[in-house]
Ligand code: DLZ
């Protein structure tokens with residue numbers, strides 16, 4: 382009997398030549414299947430630029446694979462026979478090629494994993510699902526680390542990853558004598574601070590074709606395509622990384638949390654979209670940053686801050702996702718039920734911090750971590766927006782967002798919907814924090830120093846409303862002792878006035 386080839390589906394965020402499903406295989410014995418499918422572009426209504434990024438990276442990668450000798454069967458979105466789903470396309474491809482087995486690298490989403498786990502039975506073919514070796518910490522290692530621990534704190538995991546990789550290590554000691562330089566990485570913007578312009582990449586004809594397709598098919602999705610400049614190839618992603626090290630890394634740590642109106646990228650690396658697609662390798666980018674520190678091109682605090690995000694937070698978040706799914710998608714420990722206000726999509730609100738962040742998000746499919754966590758996330762937390770709606774928004778609008786990274790950050794870190802598994806206290810803050818870390822408040826129609834009434838910054842009364850309505854759940858948390866003590870010290874009149882002010886604002890948000 383003649384045996385068909387091995388079918389290797391490569392998903393949109395798997396555009397890496399070292400992918401485990403390709404490793405060690407003879408191209409002559411395999412068909413690589415890449416699929417542009419409506420189910421994935423509309424599962425949440427992804428930002429137009431995110432769809433362009435993913436489809437353009439897929440098309441460029443298909444060419445790379447062909448040049449390397451692989452037979453790539455590429456199903457374009459506008460192929461008339463396209464069924465619109467991974468399962469439909471895998472089934473068609475099995476028939477087309479008479480494939481004898483499927484070999485696939487584990488996907489980044491629980492939803493897709495469920496689909497793949499159903500293929501063997503539905504398609505009557507063996508399916509080999511391989512670990513995604515692009516991550517530094519294999520999932521079984523993460524589960525072993527988590528087993529039996531009462532608290533799964535990132536800091537301990539991060540130290541293990543430093544030891545495992547040897548990054549910023551001097552023997553068995555952390556470089557500079559400390560594991561974490563975060564305390565030096567928290568400055569508000571200095572007067573006159575001028576972040577460098579970001580490096581962008583002009584779309585080539587292949588990417589322009591995808592832009593035309595996305596405009597025609599998804600022109601009603603959130604987001605703009607004008608000025609699209611994300612890297613869509615490994616060569617471009619490498620240049621972006623070099624540019625970050627040359628122009629931004631030395632200041633990155635200090636201004637990591639700062640926000641300036643009109644400066645949408647500050648000193649951030651902007652590599653997350655490329656990293657999460659597989660255009661960059663996490664260990665490689667960390668080694669490049671470590672080398673910059675060792676050659677005196679960057680301070681240790683900046684290098685450590687970057688490396689902590691990549692081998693610490695990013696890997697920890699991915700482990701927590703697979704540990705806590707599927708329950709995490711439904712978690713709502715604080716019983717937040719309010720629907721997402723329209724201004725999350727339009728940016729049409731007098732709250733300047735939110736208007737700036739939504740505008741940046743619409744223009745670039747990007748906002749930096751403090752805009753995400755402390756403006757949008759914090760607002761959602763203290764206004765009590767429903768975690769499912771907030772998570773769907775974050776997943777749709779950011780170019781780097783895949784559920785494995787988005788959901789633990791949103792449900793766990795930002796919304797405390799996991800009841801504190803990820804973060805020991807909720808990241809709730811009033812306007813004072815935003816004022817300290819940004820230049821947004823000066824020109825805002827609200828007054829950040831006013832606590833109640835129609836002129837007051839809404840974050841102020843909402844913060845206390847959040848504290849008050851969650852007393853039963855949070856007051857016993859030792860890390861919340863200060864806010865609860867302050868709240869109790871306020872006069873009964875002040876408390877009532879504050880709650881009424883918050884209620885008046887919440888009433889403007891509509892049902893909930
Ligand atoms: C996010 C996304 C989009 C928008 N489109 C596609 C696509 O057309 N084809 C594809 O293979 N993957 C796409 N993706 C990424 C998948 O949704 C991704 O593989 C899962 O989110 C799992 O991480």
Ligand code: SF4
Nearest residue numbers: 732734815822825838
């Ligand atoms: Fe945001 Fe309040 Fe500052 Fe306005 S005053 S920008 S609403 S924090």
